[in-house]
Amino acid sequence: MKPTPSMEDYLEKVYLLIKNKGYARSADMASLLDVNPSSVTKMIQKLGEMGYINYEKYRGITLTTKGEQAAKSLVEKHQILEELLRRIGVDEDKIYHEVEGIEHYISDQTVERLSNLIDFFNKHQAIQNSFMNFRNNEKKHF
Helix, strand or coil: CCCCHHHHHHHHHHHHHHHHHCCECHHHHHHHHCCCHHHHHHHHHHHHHCCCEEEECCCEEEECHHHHHHHHHHHHHHHHHHHHHHHCCCCHHHHHHHHHHHCCCCCHHHHHHHHHHHHHHHHCHHHHHHHHHHHHHHCCCC
8 A cells, every 4th residue: 555645744754853863753743744643643553554664652763664765765756856946946935835735746757757857957057047047038927
């Protein structure tokens, strides 16, 4: 069974907490996701049943190999989308929210192609500059 978008958010946050703090606790998750601790407990139990995490009360949350692979992929997807939105000139204060809105609904193949586009812009900065000039001159507000 594939994780739901909500489950993906939890996996991503667990991964980032462990990477940044060395551990992840339910209280940290509740604070980061702005949810009740009981909601975290329920989701952690579901993710545990699916083989993504290990959880021991009062000991914290760890990722299984399967969970770490899934979470790392989600974080990479998030980073690629953020970078692309920056490259095409999306306002910085909107990027995180925009990425959160689309990251769960695009395929791995699409993310790979977007990553290719970023790499292309990296290798051909003049083309990116030309695109930005075009965008700035043709800017339409929705």
